[in-house]
Amino acid sequence: MGPRRNVLVLGAFIACLFLFFVALLGSRKEYPGVGTLGTIRGAGQTGSSSSQLGIDQDCSPVHLQAAVNPNGSFGDLWSKLRFEFETHKPIPKLRRASFPKPDAKHTKAQIIKDFLPITTVEADVVRSIHEDLVGQIPEYPKSTFHGKGVVIIASAAKAEYATTNLGMLRFLQSELPIELWMLKEEDEREGWCDELVMDGIMCRFLEDYIEDVDVVFEEEFQYTSAALFFSSFEEILLIDTNTIPLSHPDSVFNSHTYRDNGVILWPDYWKMSESPWTPYIVGASTRPRDLEPTQMSIESGQMVWNKKTHWKALALAFYYSWHGPEYYYSLTVQGEMGWGDKETYPTALRATSSEWHTVKHHPKTAFWNNGDGNGEGSGVSLLQSDPSDDSTFKPMFMHATTFHWSVRNLMCDDTCLTDHMVNPTRHQHLRGGKITAPGIITNSGQHGHDKLKNHYPLIAWKPLEEMGVDPEPMLWTVMERVACEGVWSQEKLCQTVREHMRTAFGIESYWRVERPANC
Numbered sequence: 096m097g098p099r100r101n102v103l104v105l106g107a108f109i110a111c112l113f114l115f116f117v118a119l120l121g122s123r124k125e126y127p128g129v130g131t132l133g134t135i136r137g138a139g140q141t142g143s144s145s146s147q148l149g150i151d152q153d154c155s156p157v158h159l160q161a162a163v164n165p166n167g168s169f170g171d172l173w174s175k176l177r178f179e180f181e182t183h184k185p186i187p188k189l190r191r192a193s194f195p196k197p198d199a200k201h202t203k204a205q206i207i208k209d210f211l212p213i214t215t216v217e218a219d220v221v222r223s224i225h226e227d228l229v230g231q232i233p234e235y236p237k238s239t240f241h242g243k244g245v246v247i248i249a250s251a252a253k254a255e256y257a258t259t260n261l262g263m264l265r266f267l268q269s270e271l272p273i274e275l276w277m278l279k280e281e282d283e284r285e286g287w288c289d290e291l292v293m294d295g296i297m298c299r300f301l302e303d304y305i306e307d308v309d310v311v312f313e314e315e316f317q318y319t320s321a322a323l324f325f326s327s328f329e330e331i332l333l334i335d336t337n338t339i340p341l342s343h344p345d346s347v348f349n350s351h352t353y354r355d356n357g358v359i360l361w362p363d364y365w366k367m368s369e370s371p372w373t374p375y376i377v378g379a380s381t382r383p384r385d386l387e388p389t390q391m392s393i394e395s396g397q398m399v400w401n402k403k404t405h406w407k408a409l410a411l412a413f414y415y416s417w418h419g420p421e422y423y424y425s426l427t428v429q430g431e432m433g434w435g436d437k438e439t440y441p442t443a444l445r446a447t448s449s450e451w452h453t454v455k456h457h458p459k460t461a462f463w464n465n466g467d468g469n470g471e472g473s474g475v476s477l478l479q480s481d482p483s484d485d486s487t488f489k490p491m492f493m494h495a496t497t498f499h500w501s502v503r504n505l506m507c508d509d510t511c512l513t514d515h516m517v518n519p520t521r522h523q524h525l526r527g528g529k530i531t532a533p534g535i536i537t538n539s540g541q542h543g544h545d546k547l548k549n550h551y552p553l554i555a556w557k558p559l560e561e562m563g564v565d566p567e568p569m570l571w572t573v574m575e576r577v578a579c580e581g582v583w584s585q586e587k588l589c590q591t592v593r594e595h596m597r598t599a600f601g602i603e604s605y606w607r608v609e610r611p612a613n614c
Contacts, residue, residue, distance in 0.1 A: 154614035156265070157272045157295035163239060163327050165304045172233050173304065180414050183228040185221045185422040189213075194368070194430035204387035210429045211370045218372045218383070221422075226378055228414060229446070235406040243348050244328035245273040249336050250315045251282035256336045256501045258583060262573035264334075265294050266606060267343050271332070274299050276322035278308060286582045293614055301325070313420045316435035320413040323400060331400050337495045338396035341564050342481065344491065347399050350483040357404035358451035360440060361479045361492075362391035364458060368431035369438060376426065377446035394458060395437040396494040397479060405451075408443040415439035456480040456488045459562075462555045464546065470555035472542070473497065478562075490564045498535060498543060502574035503583070505547065506591050507534035536591070550598035568600045575605055 163169055189211055197203045245264060249257040257275060264273060273296040277283060280300050288298035301318065302308045304325045312318065323331055332344055347353055367388045374380040402409055415423040416436045427438035444451045459478040462470030474496065481491040498504065503511055511534070536547040543553050554567050575596060579589035596602040 154293050154610060155295045156608070157270055159272055159292070159295065159297055160241060160327050162297070162299055162303070163325060165325075169236055169239050172236055176231075176233060176410065177305075179228055179231040180417045183224050183231075183414070185224060185418055187217065188421040189425040191420075191425055191434065192430050207368055207387055207429065208371055211372070211425065213370065213372045218376055222376050222378065225376060225446075229378070229407070229411065232407050232410045235403055240327060240329040240402055242328055243271060243330040244326070244332070245269070245271050245344075246276060246322050246326050246328065246331050246333045247273065247336065248276045248315075248318045248322050248333075249282075250278065250318065253336045253499075254282060254284060254287075255503055255583060256499045258502070258577045259500045259570065259573055260334055260336065260339050261291070261294065261296060262576060263340050263569065264344070265608065266569060266573050267340060269340070269343060269345050271345055272328075273297070274322075274326055274328070276301065276318065276326075278302065278312070278318065284582050290581050293610060294608065299325070311417070314424075314435065316424065317416045317419055319395070319436055320409065320416045320439070323402070323409060324413050329402050331398075331402065333398045333400065334492070335396040335494065337499060339493045339495065339500055339566065339570065341478075341490050341493055341566050347482060347491075352452050352482045352485075353399055353401075356450050356452040357401040358408075358440075358444065358449070359399040359482050360451060360453045361394050361397060361482075362453055362457055363394035363433065363437070364477075365392050365432065366390065367392045367438060367441075368429050369427045369442070370425075370429055373426055373442060374445065377442055379445040379448075390441075391453070391457070392431075392433060393437050393441055393453070394477065394479065394494065395440060396477075397492050398440065399482075405444070405447075405449050408440075408447045408449045411443035411446055412436075412439045415443060452482065454480055454482045455485040458494075459488065459490070461493065461559060463542065464552050464555045466551060468552075468555060468557035470558060475554060488562065490559070490562050493566060498541070500570055500574070502578045502588065502592060503534060505534045505543075505574075506536050506578070506588055506595070508537045508587070508591075510587050511585060547595065550595050552599055568596075568602060571596050571600065572602065572606045576607065579605070580607070 165173070192210075194203075194206055194210065195201065197206060247257055247260060254277065261273065261275065264271070273294075275288075275291065275296055276299045278300070279302045282300075283298060291298060299322070301312075301321055305311055305321070312321075319333065319335075323333060330348060332347060334340065334344075347359065353359055367390050369388060371384040373384075375383045400409065415427070416439055419436060419439065423439060423442075424434055424436065427442050428434045441451070441453075443449075456479075458480075460474035461476040461478055462474055463472045465471035475498065477494040477496055478490045479492040479494065481489040534547075535541040535543045538544055545551075546553055552567050556565050556567060559565055571592065575589070575592050577583050578585065578592045593605075
């Protein structure tokens with residue numbers, strides 16, 4: 096190595112150190128940490144009695160456990176970890192932009208390689224920051240999380256969409272307790288959480304653990320890893336608001352796939368598009384990748400995660416989302432479809448050398464019904480297979496991609512906007528402005544308008560029947576309950592839904608959950 100090269104290498108190393116210490120010193124600050132317990136709903140030591148939870152366990156079909164106490168030893172752990180998150184900010188920020196279309200001069204492999212202009216010095220700085228952060232992640236907090244359960248995240252603007260997948264879980268007779276996570280308590284529709292307790296569902300709010308949550312979280316993608324981290328469950332089935340279970344999901348925890356790996360992920364339609372610097376920055380390799388990635392991208396509408404066995408990877412995925420919008424979402428997805436947290440989970444697993452299983456079956460597509468049960472046009476939903484058996488595709492989840500399976504999104508008319516159950520003042524903070532809007536049935540610009548007006552099924556059911564499922568009658572059965580009973584109900588909406596069920600599916604009986612008289 097000649098003198099000139101020695102000087103260049105030394106200069107790069109000094110620049111690397113300088114940027115690293117600037118990042119640490121510039122971001123180190125005091126912050127308020129977690130809030131006090133206050134009036135957090137359902138809080139206490141995990142395993143608290145029903146009286147401590149403030150609920151009647153006899154009114155719930157499953158045992159409900161307390162929220163993780165944001166104070167005490169776990170509060171100390173989170174305060175320290177948040178400090179590390181804040182003081183290990185990756186620099187410089189990465190831009191968010193869309194991929195250009197490949198052409199004769201620019202193949203996709205070349206676009207992936209050159210899309211983010213990260214220099215060697217910048218990559219070395221972030222690698223050092225990342226390596227130091229990983230060393231600061233605390234050990235798994237024993238006796239903090241317990242049992243198995245479902246976690247569902249609902250932003251304020253999408254809260255009503257969650258009524259369908261919550262209802263489907265109980266319609267399919269899942270016996271798992273459920274936590275519905277929202278950003279703030281004001282995002283709840285008044286009285287909804289009290290109703291949900293009677294279905295074995297507890298509302299949780301991220302503001303109980305992150306005081307300045309509106310400042311920290313710029314994007315809804317950031318909610319997911321936070322909810323997984325703070326959930327009271329040790330073993331979690333996560334389901335996105337737009338993901339509908341099609342078969343009894345409890346079995347995933349009993350499968351060899353889960354027991355042998357601890358984490359199950361599902362693939363998306365396309366291959367991953369991470370920056371070639373990603374494995375180097377997160378310590379999964381000693382050099383940037385030379386070739387286009389061959390692994391499939393991840394579709395994170397559902398995940399299974401054992402926090403005890405994969406604690407460090409979960410904390411790291413949380414860190415990636417903490418700095419997601421300004422760095423890690425672009426690093427792991429670049430400008431390809433699916434910008435957000437979806438690739439942070441396999442990235443964190445690789446960075447911690449953790450075992451996991453990606454379902455072997457690629458997703459299938461459900462299409463619009465052409466009138467006789469066969470498909471037409473574009474796809475409306477993505478189907479994911481039961482992970483218990485990689486030899487046969489058995490649909491277990493349906494991720495809505497074109498429209499939302501919620502009764503108001505489909506069947507509302509103008510009266511839904513002014514009915515007595517909607518409080519515009521309380522929900523004026525919602526992104527997008529309105530809590531709901533006229534549904535597809537009243538919107539002639541929507542593809543499904545004519546099908547709903549003429550009482551046809553929306554989904555092509557014949558290809559689904561060949562795979563052993565026919566979800567749409569179940570979905571309308573669940574949505575009828577939402578339209579006709581409880582805080583989301585509205586009389587005209589209820590009658591419209593029942594008419595559609597009778598005409599399209601011949602359904603004239605309605606699903607109700609029997610409860611003790613005192614509930």
